[in-house]
Amino acid sequence: MQISVRLTDEFIELAKENTGNNVETCGILGASFRDGTYYVTMLIIPKQEATAHSCQAVSEEEIHAILSEQSLYPAGWIHTHPSQTCFLSSIDLxxxxxxxxxxxxxxxxVIAPTDPTRNCGIFRLTDPGGMGVLRECSESGFHAHRETTDGGPIYETCSKVIFNPNLRFEIVDLRSAP
Incomplete structure (x- = not known):
């Protein structure tokens, strides 16, 4: 997967007001697929409900309509942890x-501006370990998860993302849309 080197900085700027108010912000990554690679070419900032420790997109049909119109895949998401460290919470998982x-x-x-050791992380669930744990979990809210069957981590840092200085992307901010 390739992502523009500017995407995280642009997102930080879009989230600045919420971050200053200790409120999370989320966005959806839309990607095209060619020659065996996903290219993130769109950042959608959905209408959302958020607190200091969670963020949820609302009106998800708008997101799906945009992705469909542009023939893009939902390639993941980006969100802030305004006052927490850089990790995936149980809700994030x-x-x-x-x-x-x-x-x-x-x-x-995950963008965590107050984390002194790591203010940006890119993560994926391990497969089959983390995917298996989440597939069987029916809890909601913040909660602990069981160990993976192989004793490995539930999620890991993703090392297969390339930051491309030449990749263009579009931002669609739906928060102020009617």
Whole structure:
């Protein structure tokens, strides 16, 4: 998967007001597919409901309509942790599961501006380990997950993303749309 080197900075700017108010912001990554590679060419900022520790897109049909119109795949998501470290919470794991079920290459990007050791991470659920744990979990909200059957991690840092300085992408901000 290739992502523009500017995507995270542009998202940080779009999330600035929420981040300053300790409220999460989320976005959806739309990608085209050619020559065996996904290229993230769209960042959609959906209408959303958010708190200091969670963010949920609303009016998801708008997101799907845009992706469909542009013939793009839902290649993952990006969100902020305004006052937390750079990790995937239990709620984030369930969100990531829904993306990875549709597209195994899907990623979760976390922006954590106050984390002193890592302010940006790109993650995926391990497969089969993490995917198996999430497939069987019916809990919601913040909760602990069982160990994977192989004793490995539920998620890992994704090393297969290339930051491309020449890749163009479009931003569609639906938060102020009627």
């Amino acid at each position: 369930h969100t990531q599961y829904s993306y990875q079920v549709m597209l195994p290459e899907a990623v979760a990007i």
